[in-house]
Amino acid sequence: MAVYTDVAAEDLARFLAGYDVGELLSYKGIAEGVENSNFLVHTSRGRFILTLYERRVAEGDLPFFLRLMEHLASRGITCPQPVKTTAAKTLGRLAGRPAAMVTFLDGMWIRRPSAAHCAALGEALARLHLAGADFPMRRENALSVAGWRVLYDRCREHAHEVERNIEALLAAELDALERDWPRGLPQGVIHADLFPDNVFFLGDKLSGLIDFYFACTDTLAYDVAICLNAWCFENDHSYNVTKGRALLASYTKTRPLTADEWDKLPLLARGASVRFLLTRLVDWLDVPPGALVRPKDPREYARKLRFHQKVKSARDYGAPEP
Amino acid sequence: MAVYTDVAAEDLARFLAGYDVGELLSYKGIAEGVENSNFLVHTSRGRFILTLYERRVAEGDLPFFLRLMEHLASRGITCPQPVKTTAAKTLGRLAGRPAAMVTFLDGMWIRRPSAAHCAALGEALARLHLAGADFPMRRENALSVAGWRVLYDRCREHAHEVERNIEALLAAELDALERDWPRGLPQGVIHADLFPDNVFFLGDKLSGLIDFYFACTDTLAYDVAICLNAWCFENDHSYNVTKGRALLASYTKTRPLTADEWDKLPLLARGASVRFLLTRLVDWLDVPPGALVRPKDPREYARKLRFHQKVKSARDYGAPEP
Numbered sequence: 001m002a003v004y005t006d007v008a009a010e011d012l013a014r015f016l017a018g019y020d021v022g023e024l025l026s027y028k029g030i031a032e033g034v035e036n037s038n039f040l041v042h043t044s045r046g047r048f049i050l051t052l053y054e055r056r057v058a059e060g061d062l063p064f065f066l067r068l069m070e071h072l073a074s075r076g077i078t079c080p081q082p083v084k085t086t087a088a089k090t091l092g093r094l095a096g097r098p099a100a101m102v103t104f105l106d107g108m109w110i111r112r113p114s115a116a117h118c119a120a121l122g123e124a125l126a127r128l129h130l131a132g133a134d135f136p137m138r139r140e141n142a143l144s145v146a147g148w149r150v151l152y153d154r155c156r157e158h159a160h161e162v163e164r165n166i167e168a169l170l171a172a173e174l175d176a177l178e179r180d181w182p183r184g185l186p187q188g189v190i191h192a193d194l195f196p197d198n199v200f201f202l203g204d205k206l207s208g209l210i211d212f213y214f215a216c217t218d219t220l221a222y223d224v225a226i227c228l229n230a231w232c233f234e235n236d237h238s239y240n241v242t243k244g245r246a247l248l249a250s251y252t253k254t255r256p257l258t259a260d261e262w263d264k265l266p267l268l269a270r271g272a273s274v275r276f277l278l279t280r281l282v283d284w285l286d287v288p289p290g291a292l293v294r295p296k297d298p299r300e301y302a303r304k305l306r307f308h309q310k311v312k313s314a315r316d317y318g319a320p321e322p
Numbered sequence: 323m324a325v326y327t328d329v330a331a332e333d334l335a336r337f338l339a340g341y342d343v344g345e346l347l348s349y350k351g352i353a354e355g356v357e358n359s360n361f362l363v364h365t366s367r368g369r370f371i372l373t374l375y376e377r378r379v380a381e382g383d384l385p386f387f388l389r390l391m392e393h394l395a396s397r398g399i400t401c402p403q404p405v406k407t408t409a410a411k412t413l414g415r416l417a418g419r420p421a422a423m424v425t426f427l428d429g430m431w432i433r434r435p436s437a438a439h440c441a442a443l444g445e446a447l448a449r450l451h452l453a454g455a456d457f458p459m460r461r462e463n464a465l466s467v468a469g470w471r472v473l474y475d476r477c478r479e480h481a482h483e484v485e486r487n488i489e490a491l492l493a494a495e496l497d498a499l500e501r502d503w504p505r506g507l508p509q510g511v512i513h514a515d516l517f518p519d520n521v522f523f524l525g526d527k528l529s530g531l532i533d534f535y536f537a538c539t540d541t542l543a544y545d546v547a548i549c550l551n552a553w554c555f556e557n558d559h560s561y562n563v564t565k566g567r568a569l570l571a572s573y574t575k576t577r578p579l580t581a582d583e584w585d586k587l588p589l590l591a592r593g594a595s596v597r598f599l600l601t602r603l604v605d606w607l608d609v610p611p612g613a614l615v616r617p618k619d620p621r622e623y624a625r626k627l628r629f630h631q632k633v634k635s636a637r638d639y640g641a642p643e644p
Contacts, residue, residue, distance in 0.1 A: 009430035009523070025428040025524070028362060031351035040350055040362060042428065047364075106347040106364065108331035201331070202347070 047104035052097040075131035078208035107200025107207035122250030132189025151278040190223035225268035245318030277301035369426035374419040397453035400530040429522025429529035444572030454511025473600040512545035547590035567640030599623035
């Protein structure tokens with residue numbers, strides 16, 4: 001929930017003059033998105049989302065994200081489309097930030113996803129993975145196993161302020177993950193942040209995916225593991241196997257998992273919970289005074305990690321019997 | 323910049339079913355408005371602003387605000403219009419809060435108003451005062467002189483943390499204002515919060531006024547004094563008499579000020595700066611941990627107050643020679 005950078009109307013009008021989008025009619029900062037500043041822009045030609053990219057997004061990565069959205073749309077995935085300037089550029093600068101405009105997607109994100117929503121998500125995720133198969137650009141996942149110890153070192157000293165023994169939990173888990181992390185599973189474009197607030201529905205139908213700013217080239221099944229973490233736990237942190245079953249059945253109908261992928265799913269799920277636990281810890285311990293963002297509670301992911309540590313096989317997530 | 327209360331899509335769809343606005347297509351929390359939670363709602367019939375009223379707005383005052391917006395529109399003032407349910411109601415409940423939907427106004431607020439913007443504002447303010455003349459409802463101004471000492475008592479002990487001697491400045495000023503506050507000036511409906519972010523422009527034309535949630539029955543010239551404070555100071559806190567002259571000339575062309583009103587303008591301007599200094603101090607000293615709102619800097623209004631204290635007559639604000 002954030003707008004870090006405000007934009008003056010005159011500056012925006014000047015920026016928009018480079019596009020073939022008509023006259024500026026209104027714009028409002030949106031209280032969504034933790035990483036960047038987002039504005040809903042109305043012009044005489046339609047509605048757009050304007051994003052000013054803030055600290056965490058490396059400018060060099062932006063072409064990957066913008067081209068990926070174009071590629072996915074050309075393969076039938078509904079996602080925002082970068083709007084091109086009259087000079088055919090998708091990336092500009094506004095208020096001292098890299099800035100891009102994308103088309104507006106109708107739809108709402110679901111605050112309380114049901115098993116039916118999880119099924120729809122599973123299918124969309126598999127279609128995303130298939131659609132990304134021939135995307136020619138690569139981007140390493142900076143937030144995968146090789147990046148976790150760096151985050152851990154940034155938060156270990158104060159982690160106990162968030163929860164007792166959380167640093168011991170993480171230390172042991174990191175050792176295990178660094179040793180056992182699966183390297184030979186099918187790779188491709190993953191979204192890497194497909195939480196409910198990045199998935200739009202119209203009625204019961206999934207209507208689009210947004211926010212590709214963590215997308216990268218990585219293990220496809222890791223994306224499934226991220227979604228199990230993000231979609232299949234209840235507010236009381238219990239795992240809902242009905243939702244997990246719906247997500248997995250629906251995903252594998254479109255893109256079957258290999259025996260190896262099933263086998264490694266619990267490990268990938270542990271990794272996914274470590275990834276979000278670490279970034280949330282760092283954010284939690286790093287809130288500057290006067291911040292406009294309420295960091296998300298890291299403890300949610302400590303509880304999920306402990307759940308995954310007890311999982312014996314993918315069947316505990318709702319995988320079909322072999 | 324705030325969304326205090328989130329709304330689930332299902333709950334919003336249920337709420338909208340009471341209106342004749344078609345199907346819900348999207349909604350986004352807006353990072354604007356410090357007092358309430360605001361959402362930009364798109365339906366198959368158009369665009370609306372949904373407001374959930376938070377702590378500071380008394381539910382009993384809502385009919386005043388909503389009827390005022392209807393009244394002003396019927397007198398030619400462009401402002402949001404409450405949307406009626408099929409049962410002809412403008413006020414409902416959503417997510418445990420009083421809630422209302424109003425029409426969406428195109429336009430942008432001006433981050434760096436020019437003298438021309440100040441002139442447009444002056445005319446709109448005068449037209450608002452004339453249009454409100456026959457509005458039949460009354461609402462006392464809880465944030466006028468009778469309410470200031472209560473606020474002062476809430477912040478005096480810690481006010482020095484914000485700026486040295488600010489409590490002495492306020493104590494002396496409050497004594498003077500309580501003694502000298504003008505009571506016999508023309509009264510009527512005032513907006514009472516017509517800052518630049520509540521005034522929309524399309525190009526150079528003023529296109530509408532929003533946010534009537536401080537509107538009340540009070541001294542009309544006090545509203546002018548609020549606008550001098552809000553529109554005619556530069557970022558370095560210096561008073562720009564060109565802007566003041568533009569605002570006042572334009573206001574008085576539509577609604578001339580009486581000799582008494584001119585005479586009391588400096589006192590009213592001091593009162594206006596005290597009002598915003600006090601609420602900002604209270605907010606500044608009262609930020610709860612994890613707050614999503616960055617309070618506005620109170621010191622801006624201490625500097626404005628000191629400026630007004632040195633003013634000899636309305637001519638220092640740009641009033642015409644008599």
